[in-house]
Amino acid sequence: MASSDFTSIPIIDLSKVNSPGSKVELLKDLRHALISVGFLYVSNHGVPESITRGLVDGLPQLFSLDDDKKKEVALENSPQFLGYSGTGAETTAGNVDKREQFEFATELVDDWTEGKPLSERLKGPNQWPESYPGLRPIVETYISALTKLSEDFLHIVAEALALPPTTLLSFLSDQHRLKLVHYPALTSGAGQGVGPHKDSSGWWTFLLQASPPHIKGLQVLNKSGHWIDVPNIPGTFVVNIGQGFEVVTNGVCKATTHRVLSGVDERFSVPFFQGMRRNLTKTEAVGTLKEHFEGEKFGNGGGDESEEGRQVDSAFLRGKYDTWGETQLRTKIRSHRDVGRKFYGNVLEKYVSDD
Ligand SMILES: O=C(O)CCC(=O)C(=O)O
Numbered sequence: 124m125a126s127s128d129f130t131s132i133p134i135i136d137l138s139k140v141n142s143p144g145s146k147v148e149l150l151k152d153l154r155h156a157l158i159s160v161g162f163l164y165v166s167n168h169g170v171p172e173s174i175t176r177g178l179v180d181g182l183p184q185l186f187s188l189d190d191d192k193k194k195e196v197a198l199e200n201s202p203q204f205l206g207y208s209g210t211g212a213e214t215t216a217g218n219v220d221k222r223e224q225f226e227f228a229t230e231l232v233d234d235w236t237e238g239k240p241l242s243e244r245l246k247g248p249n250q251w252p253e254s255y256p257g258l259r260p261i262v263e264t265y266i267s268a269l270t271k272l273s274e275d276f277l278h279i280v281a282e283a284l285a286l287p288p289t290t291l292l293s294f295l296s297d298q299h300r301l302k303l304v305h306y307p308a309l310t311s312g313a314g315q316g317v318g319p320h321k322d323s324s325g326w327w328t329f330l331l332q333a334s335p336p337h338i339k340g341l342q343v344l345n346k347s348g349h350w351i352d353v354p355n356i357p358g359t360f361v362v363n364i365g366q367g368f369e370v371v372t373n374g375v376c377k378a379t380t381h382r383v384l385s386g387v388d389e390r391f392s393v394p395f396f397q398g399m400r401r402n403l404t405k406t407e408a409v410g411t412l413k414e415h416f417e418g419e420k421f422g423n424g425g426g427d428e429s430e431e432g433r434q435v436d437s438a439f440l441r442g443k444y445d446t447w448g449e450t451q452l453r454t455k456i457r458s459h460r461d462v463g464r465k466f467y468g469n470v471l472e473k474y475v476s477d478d
């Protein structure tokens with residue numbers, strides 16, 4: 124094992140930002156987590172317990188709706204790829220993921236018209252299940268709270284990386300995405316809840332583990348290739364780096380590979396994907412902070428990564444398309460070809476056969 128390799132996930136107490144003495148310690152711990160781990164918990168984050176509780180308590184009711192009620196808000200209806208997708212609709216690392224999910228986003232108007240970049244069509248309204256009218260205020264309140272937390276967090280991250288506090292805000296999107304996820308119980312043994320991946324859809328991910336702490340499942344790959352458990356610690360969010368942030372930091376802060384193993388207990392989770400602006404070009408993403416992150420203070424950076432981690436595709440950096448938005452659209456169309464066929468017929472063939 125590499126001498127600096129991690130075997131557990133650091134907990135960052137965000138209340139330490141409030142006093143100068145403890146802030147120094149916070150920034151040092153955060154910097155280590157960002158450069159050497161890529162995953163962390165945040166505690167004392169300021170999101171009221173009533174907001175997370177409202178969401179957690181609603182999940183069993185939502186997922187126990189009849190199939191035909193879920194299908195009324197099927198993701199296939201939505202050019203924004205927002206809505207319900209059932210178990211078996213997704214594959215990761217070549218295997219089928221055993222999970223069902225509702226995807227929501229910051230509520231926006233679809234004002235795309237012919238001539239605008241196609242990726243602007245990712246912006247649009249949510250589909251709210253009519254048979255659970257109480258869900259909308261719960262989800263909207265939660266998205267607002269996480270939007271605020273994730274923006275505040277970017278200020279602290281910038282400071283931990285020796286940047287002016289507002290530096291990272293210029294990369295933000297007007298749209299953040301939220302998934303409500305249910306991993307059904309397996310009748311025997313363990314199986315793939317979601318396969319090994321790096322988060323490609325956001326710039327940072329804030330995950331609420333929404334089942335009791337004895338229900339495990341989330342694991343992170345360390346640099347020597349061992350899977351490390353990320354148990355649910357009540358009152359915290361798990362925070363991890365997305366592929367966009369890795370690009371912007373010149374690889375100093377790595378998007379760490381993770382997976383979910385399902386077992387005999389069902390499990391719920393809620394990832395919030397803080398969005399990167401769709402018109403961000405590869406040149407801007409790579410170039411804006413390049414000099415800063417090439418500097419000596421990041422000498423060794425997070426450099427090393429396990430072989431399995433290296434294999435995980437970075438669609439933005441290696442892909443053919445110049446903007447973050449187009450890369451996102453391509454990824455979405457490739458994962459949901461039926462939506463591609465219905466709304467993006469002109470580019471479907473190009474995106475599915477360009478590698
Ligand atoms: O369910 C979890 O704990 C993690 C989910 C995840 O990694 C994802 O959806 O990207």
Ligand SMILES: [Fe+2]
Pocket residue numbers: 320321322381
């Ligand atoms: Fe993930």
